[in-house]
Amino acid sequence: MTEQGVRLQDRRIALGITGSIAAYKAVDLLRLLQAEGADVRVLMTASATEFIGTLTLETLSRHPVDSDVLALQADGRIGHISTAHDVEAIVVAPATAHWLGAMANGLASDSITAACLATSVPVIVAPAMDGGMYAHPATQANVARLREFGYHLVEPEFGPLASGMVGQGRLASLDRIVDATVRALGGAPAAVAGAPTGAVSQSGAPGNSASAGSSRTDLAGRHVVVTAGGTAEPIDPVRFVGNRSSGKMGIAIAEEALDRGAAVTLILGNHTVEPPAGAHVAHAETAAEMEAALRALTPPSGPRFDVLVMTAAVADFRPHSPSAKKVSRSSGMTLEMVATPDLLAATAERVRTSIGASGARRPVLVGFAAETGSLERAEEKLRSKGVDLLVANDVTEPGSGFGTDTNKVTIYSSDGSSEELPLMAKREVAEFLLDRVAVRLAAIVGESAALAETN
Ligand SMILES: Cc1cc2nc3c(=O)[nH]c(=O)nc-3n(C[C@H](O)[C@H](O)[C@H](O)COP(=O)(O)O)c2cc1C
Structure with a gap:
């Protein structure tokens, strides 16, 4: 779990989501990164958009989602290139077997691989898939290749999988992914008592502090x-x-x-x-x-x-x-x-x-x-x-x-x-x-x- 405090204050992070059943967890990951103070924009593969809707991610991130490598931004800029230059880290979670293969081979057919190829910022990758797929030599070779690139791999966990089987393939706990991101960015800025919490909703006036010394960020990451x-x-x-x-x-x-x-x-x-x-x-x-x-x-x-x-x-x-039917007055x-x-x-x-x-x-x-x-x-x-x-x-x-x-x-x-x-x-x-x-x-x-x- 994360330590108390805001460790990614004002950090600009791209969250890449690929077509895994674990894609729904990326919504919570987005919220956790925001709770740490990060400004998060979302990149998705086309398959990922079949698992979760861009509307949810656009609403929560307050940025347009880049899910089409060929689409230009409203201002005419190329999405993956501006992401590559604007962000300070790219977190790919969940990462499919297919995406690992594409990335290991430099195949830029989606916005995430394209941004990763074009950037020099840290890349954090959290694979999620069936245990057999993860154990396959092809996947393992791709993971090893990504490590050679200097990417930070957050190993999947052992446990029950979506298929009903048990194996190593469950997306790592979201806390581990957040921690890996903090580490990849070189550690945490010190928590600032009373600091605003980045993109997290600030609804309503906080009012007088109910007790002396209570920090306004004491539930960050929870x-x-x-x-x-x-x-x-x-x-x-x-x-x-x-x-x-x-x-x-x-x-x-x-x-x-x-x-x-x-x-x-x-x-x-x-x-x-x-x-x-x-x-x-x-x-x-x-x-x-x-x-x-x-x-x-x-x-x-x-x-x-x-x-x-x-x-x-x-x-x-x-x-x-x-x-099952409306009860009429006459029947009492x-x-x-x-x-x-x-x-x-x-x-x-x-x-x-x-x-x-x-x-x-x-x-x-x-x-x-x-x-x-x-x-x-x-x-x-x-x-x-x-x-x-x-x-x-x-x-x-x-x-x-x-x-x-x-x-x-x-x-x-x-x-x-x-x-x-x-x-x-x-x-x-x-x-x-x-x-x-x-x-x-x-x-x-x-x-x-x-x-x-x-x-
Ligand atoms: C219901 C369902 C769940 C899937 N879950 C995974 C998964 O967890 N990991 C994975 O590597 N592939 C999974 N796949 C297969 C990928 O969606 C497929 O390989 C796809 O081409 C990946 O595209 P992408 O890597 O561009 O997102 C799943 C497919 C289906 C239909």
């Missing part, structure tokens, strides 16, 4: 997942059982995390405010969809995030048998409800199991509990759900809870402490909370570094 909004459990195709959640609290946390340099995934149910432009948004309407999104982020190989904050108001019950309606799974407890459990099996670093888990009348159940919830922090509020208090721009919360911690905060703007609550999260994360990173040294 992946923060936030669930927000309310679920809607279908009764029939037009009606649902829902709740009053606006999504404001979770969205404020997503904005704050982006401002601190994190890559943010927002798993979003029904909401009344716009999510921040810089977040990756996964829409999840029902408890089941939210569960599926969380499952995808907590595979047996370990959680794919550093921080999970679950603010979403997930239905505790759903209609047992939603009707009696709803039989069934309990939905407890997503917070289940996700925390899945995280524990996966880190136990994989040795992955544990993330910081934060739950939210909306109570009515008193917070006396909160400490028990913290323990039973197995989270690091539980943020509880009494939604019946004025200015606190659903739909409001303010909140009055108490933060319970697994170390036994609790902090009762005054009524404040949701964005300020987010700032306070992420201060506490950043401290926990730094402790966890320190623990794993110490463990790695002793092993």
Whole structure:
């Protein structure tokens, strides 16, 4: 994983994406490079555009994507030549077997090989493919040739592959690719407290610092997942059982995390405010969809995030048998409800199991509990759900809870402490909370570094 701080501040980097099934991971890689302060422009092979759309990459990078070696830029310049001269490093991830072969032989039939041939800046290459393809002598010879060019190879990892088989071919972890890029550029500029975070969305005013000494970049290089909004459990195709959640609290946390340099995934149910432009948004309407999104982020190989904050108001019950057709008034309606799974407890459990099996670093888990009348159940919830922090509020208090721009919360911690905060703007609550999260994360990173040294 990356160290804390911004290590690629204002560095101009080209990200080359080729036609591998791992191309979807390049979107997160782009966000991580940006979170390190880099200005990233994207080059793609024609095959890569079959795997992921240029619109996503143009939106996130804020540059046109160069996916046609024969197309001129709007100003008449030749794309790959101007890239070759403008950038300070080219990162090719994922790199296909085909691309390695083309590059090893100097065949400039796509924008990435053409730019690499025309440049003298460091080139970082992260191959991804089936294990057999990677082991083939032709591929190995091409990899060796690229090393002779002085390229920085980030070896693929051993593990389950898209084919269903197991082998060495999985794209290296994105942290390893970012680290290799930092190294290829000769190390890191020192992290600047309070510095802006490059191309990462800067949504909203940060407000007063919630605690003295909190750095504005203390989540740089981290992946923060936030669930927000309310679920809607279908009764029939037009009606649902829902709740009053606006999504404001979770969205404020997503904005704050982006401002601190994190890559943010927002798993979003029904909401009344716009999510921040810089977040990756996964829409999840029902408890089941939210569960599926969380499952995808907590595979047996370990959680794919550093921080999970679950603010979403997930239905505790759903209609047992939603009707496929609109129920007419004349037929009347009696709803039989069934309990939905407890997503917070289940996700925390899945995280524990996966880190136990994989040795992955544990993330910081934060739950939210909306109570009515008193917070006396909160400490028990913290323990039973197995989270690091539980943020509880009494939604019946004025200015606190659903739909409001303010909140009055108490933060319970697994170390036994609790902090009762005054009524404040949701964005300020987010700032306070992420201060506490950043401290926990730094402790966890320190623990794993110490463990790695002793092993
Ligand atoms: C679904 C699918 C997944 C693929 N994944 C990979 C892959 O991970 N690595 C690889 O080397 N080739 C992969 N291929 C084959 C490449 O897409 C193919 O060789 C293509 O010509 C590569 O073009 P490019 O190197 O110009 O991007 C895949 C093909 C398909 C249909």
